[in-house]
Amino acid sequence: MFSKACEYGIKAIIYIASQSMLERRVKIVEVVEHIESPVAFTAKIVGSLVKENIVQSVTGPYGGFYIEKFRMDQIKMIDIVTAIDGDTIFNGCGLGLKECNSDEPCPMHNKFVQIRADLKDMLNSTSILELAEGLKSGKTMLIR
Template sequence: MFSKACEYAIKATIYIAKQSQHDQRVNVKEVAEAVNAPVAFTAKILQQLCRANILESVRGKQGGFIFTESHQKKVKIFDVVHLIDGNGIFTNCGLGLHQCSSENPCPVHDDFKLVRENLAMMTQKYSFFDLAQRTEHGLAWLK
């Protein structure tokens, strides 16, 4: 459903949130390995997340990526999806038609409308703090 870049961004953000809860900064290579993503691609994604003020990057020997706990509680999956993939997944036609609407529906319009609405609710429901806690307690995994 999400682009590969968005999937990597969500997983990377969860991983960094989890490590940050232990006051650990992580580098690009470590993040890429943790989420099974190419290092160069991960670097570009993390740069986007930093530019959007979702993550913080600290340079130097003790540097790395960090995601403060207070910020983790505010940032939702929706924020990362919106940044990486845009709002199309929440608004576009399930069949890719440009003129699909309630007045001019595609064959799956009503069913896909429910999928979009549920996806929007799910992505706005969970913060990265929630997701990091789930992985921390073994209730969810990133690989």
């Protein structure tokens, strides 16, 4: 459903948020160990999320990535998805056609309209705080 970059970005943000709840900053090496992702690729993704002001970064020996606690409830999943993948998940054709719309629909178009609306609602209503709390409590996991 999401691109690999988006999957890694979401996992990284959830991990960073869970550690930020403990008032810890994390280095990229720690993030990739806990989400099982490639270092350079993940560093690029997290770097782009820093530029989008979703994650903060401090350099130096006591530095690392973090998310301010008061912002965790404000940052929604849609912010991460659109920062990494743009809005193509909401607009592109489900069958990959160059053009597909309500005037000239693909065979799956009308089915995807409701799925996309539901997905957008879920991403708009799910905060990083909610997901990080699940990870912190042990009710959810990022790797298997």
